[in-house]
Amino acid sequence: KPRAVTRDVSWGIPAPFPEAEGKTVYVWVEAVLGYVSATIEYFRNRGNPEGWKDYWFNKEAKTLYFIGKDNIPFHTIILPALLMASHEDYNLPWNVSATEFLQFKGEKASKSLRIGIWIDEALELFPPDYWRYFLIATRPETKDSNFSWEIFAEKINADLNDTFGNFVHRTLSFINRHFESRIPEPSGLEDKEEQVLKSLRERVNEIAGDFEACRLQSAANGVMGIGRLGNQYLNEKEPWNLIKSDKAKAATTIYVAAQLVKALSIVSAPIIPFTAEELWKTLNLPGSVHQQRWEEALKPLPAGHKIGLAKPLFRKIEADEKKLDEMLEKVRKAMAK
Template sequence: MNYEGTKFSKSRGIGVFGDDAMKSGIHSNVWRFYLLYRRPETQDSAFVWDDFVLVNNCELLNNLGNFVNRALVFVSRFFDGKIPSMEDLQSNDVEFLAQVNHLIESYISHLEACRLREGLRDVLAIARLGNGYLQASQPWVTVKSEETKSRAGVVVGVAANVACVLGLLLYPYMPSIGQQIWHEQCNVPMTALSLLPLLRQDCRLPQLLARGHTIGKPTPLFCKIDTIEASRLSKLFSGGRSEDRKSPLNEPGD
């Protein structure tokens, strides 16, 4: 992997190394994610700060984090924190779940072939489908009427289950984030991790959150990276004396 069009060089202060990443103010999960997202599997790749910011803000914050947070917040806000009934699936629910199952199968195939980057992109594709599913179903609208509230419940229940499984799929890539999703926010026991081998066998979405299950407190998973701060870091790590590479003021997230 190259750095901003040139080679990494510890002696010349070019590039971000382990100790620099720790001092950058950017959470280790984000570094881990980006390096896997841009992992050179068939050809060389490069670390570019503009791309780093774009991937964090679009894929982690607006896609993955947004879907998980929306799905669980809807459970908390509209259904008192309890998973509603998911009976009476409609055709769009079935189609959504079929697409998710297909991506789980693809994810497993990619991991078995050590194509980690592609497996991670399957996870992001599931989140993207989830956002589209919520946007098309609009449970925040249907929940307002007693006649359609049960329909909102189906959508929210399905979305919450997909969000929970995303936590398991993320675990090999971002262990603390995966655990935060399924264990802390979805309130599923740590033993759920034992389902990962079963996913390999079944290649389909397990129902981890049954009707009446009480979830934990939904909280945002990721933070936006400011382009001004990224520009400052880009200059900081583009070459210079080690004493000039000072730690930023903002601290890493939890």
């Protein structure tokens, strides 16, 4: 349906249209061009005034927009229309990844009413990777989602601590304890090991596809899927018993588990970057995890490679709503001083 492009307010850009004297351009009509102007300014400040054109005219470049559902028309109709109207062959939006709303304890978030938790407060309460994981794993991609302390604690405890962290710690501490902190030499991969490694390859590729398509919630679930695969594999093979009766088979089990751990450090990096970097360092691998190509996830850790000392990556959160609310209020009072 028709949408007004001007407003009867004095603040704003004067409308340059016939018979629009005294009107200003509606903010969402001119604001979306800020994506272009911000890119221009960025490259000017870096001493490369022509660099912005690689983003807006190079047909290999793709622009992605992460917005709330209320801003869909401005990014899928207004912005493309403005770019096309220039007749300068700008790249049009490639993917507008819009979401439903994240509510706070069943209510719409409001800064003025202090309904919600703001990033500066959040970081005083828990590490950034806790928040990053929760927000991505519960991203409202198809319907509104909700934050409560109970839901937050459940996601952190069940996914990060009990699934991801548990598998990594079980594997690496076993290597520390029984193989002098070196990746053991496998004695020969049996059907189960081949199945696990095949599943790992498939999952790594699926996660890559999810990231490319901006299916971030699915990507987060895929990362945890590798953790679940690893825990199930260890539970089935029971290396803690094998080490007593058949050290060679235990070595094979842990060798395969170590490959999953390395893959986790790569595929989790976009979601929990600080934890991924810590894990990369514990694996004693060169450089930073954030310098690696995706393909590195499936390059095996060689037998004999020495790792560092395993440490727990996460800690559980006590799902006490009252206590957590009190912690938040304490942070707010301290920040208000």
